[in-house]
Amino acid sequence: MTTHEAAPEIKSEGGGFAALSDTFDEFMTTFAEFREANDRRLREIETRKGADTVTSDKVDRISEALDRQKQLLDNLALKRVRPALGRDDALSVAGAERKQAFDAYLRSGDEHALRSIETKDMSYGSGPDGGYLVPDEVEAEIGRRLAVISPIRSIASVRQVSSAVLKKPFMTSGPVVGWVGETAARPKTTSPVLDALQFPTAEIYAMPAATPSLLDDSVVDLDQWIVGEVESAFAEQEGTAFVSGDGSDKPRGFLDYDQEPEASWAWEKIGYIATGVDGAFAASHPSDKLIDTIYALKAGYRQNANWVMNRKTQAAIRKMKDADGNYLWQPPAVPGGRAVLMGFPVVEAEDMPDIAPDATAIAFGDFQRGYLVVDRAGVRVLRDPYSAKPYVLFYITKRVGGGVQDFNAIKLVKFGVA
Known part of the structure; x- marks a missing residue:
């Protein structure tokens, strides 16, 4: 063969x-x-x-x-693209002290030094909060890696907050304006009507286990170990929530919002273009609906737009050509780059649905303007040497929220008649 x-x-x-x-x-x-x-x-x-x-x-x-x-x-x-965490000699004196205390807590459970530091900083994290805050450089590294491997996070807006809920105001109606002559009287304009979108944060957790021999090995960088253990777990859970989460104790995904045909689209709904065939593209000129989806976005949103779909959907589109015989899907131009569909990058999100009757298997839009990820500051670690002897469990938590912030910015392709 x-x-x-x-x-x-x-x-x-x-x-x-x-x-x-x-x-x-x-x-x-x-x-x-x-x-x-x-x-x-x-x-x-x-x-x-x-x-x-x-x-x-x-x-x-x-x-x-x-x-x-x-x-x-x-x-x-x-x-x-994974940078190594900074060593003690690159940290400030206070940062080095905290890192040393945190390392002692992870290895042996000695929390006295960490307790005194957090008490001094008025950020004591035990008790009802459960655990201790990881050093700032570890939290930053977790955030950087999630931005790379979490598909929606990598293209969305990310905002860090200190409260449990972010309220983002927006105008439901703008001020009334008009043209007047140079010396004509200026009539008073009406005030804009404001409303607020709310993005509550919910707790996401991972619980990696370590052996006593791993913790006793001074050569092992426990900061790197924690980051490596939680990045995939957090990214997988986030990826599902940002796409299809229902907003109950998790972020609300953009597919969870009400969907409306583009011709009758309204605010707080996501517009879609139907393929005209249940569970498939049209037999003739299937790419026409992709073109319609591109131009359903206003020009200001198209400049930074991305396609979002899973690998199975990409496999179907990969076989399509335009009228001149050119393939619509093109491979990345450089290692580590993204494939391109009709001139726009393709983001692979395995949590997007497969092509099926009435499934919205393709999203297109400016997700930086359309979707907001909210991170509450602080990643906590609670050491548990009792629940799974002889292993030591580390209960690692962070709070994340998310939702659509601009309903103009995201459009869907629905594999249905209407």
């Missing part, structure tokens, strides 16, 4: 720029094979009134390999 007939080999994940460059080259080679196989499939459809089964299976296998290679490429790129 030749390389064109089998799915391309996926090399094991390594580190360094060489591995990233090699993986990117393999990805581009696979995409070239995919285009060749899909072109053959389309020619067979035109000439035979249907594609050969062997050719269709081959296209699907290469498409799946392309997805796996893209995921590997993303993981390698993610490793390269």
Whole structure:
């Protein structure tokens, strides 16, 4: 079996720029094979009134390999952008003191030094709050990594607050204005009507476990260990909530809001464009609905717009061409970059629904203006050496909220008749 007939080999994940460059080259080679196989499939459809089964299976296998290679490429790129946490010599005296006290608490449960520091700073975190605040550099590192690996967070606006709820005012009606002559009287304008969007924060937690030998090993950087343990757990939970969360003890996802056909769209609802076919694109000119979705956004929002969909939906769109025979989906231009669809970046969010009847499997918009992520300052750690002996559990919590802040900025593609 030749390389064109089998799915391309996926090399094991390594580190360094060489591995990233090699993986990117393999990805581009696979995409070239995919285009060749899909072109053959389309020619067979035109000439035979249907594609050969062997050719269709081959296209699907290469498409799946392309997805796996893209995921590997993303993981390698993610490793390269992870900076190491600062060492004690790079910290201030107070920061170094707190880091040393926090390290003692993690390793042995000795909380006396940490208790005195938090009492002095009037930020004592035990009791009803449960645990101690992690050092500032650890909290900042968690935030940086979440911004990279959490799909919606990476394109949304993020605001840090100290309260449990953020209230964001907006005008439901602007002031009345008009034209007047140079010496004409100026009639009084009516005052704007204000309302407020509320973004409550909810607690998200992770509970990694450590062995006593790990905690006794002075070479192990426990700050890095904590960040590495919680980043994936937090990102996975956030990703689901930002897309489809119901707002009850979690952020409210943009798919949870009422949806309305774009022709009758109103504020506090998300507009959508229907494909006209239940659970599929139209058989002829399927990309027309994608174009309609792009221009459903006002010009000011299109400049910073992104597509949001999962890998299965991308696989379906990857086979589409425009009237000139060019593929609508294009691979990243550089390692670690994003694929492009019709000139706009594609953000992979696995929590987006698959293509199905009446599913809104594609979102498009300026999420920086459209969706707001609210982080309450402070990440807490509570050490628990009793519940899972001989392991030591670390109950790590942070508070996060989210919701749509501008309903003009996000549009959906609905796979339905209307």
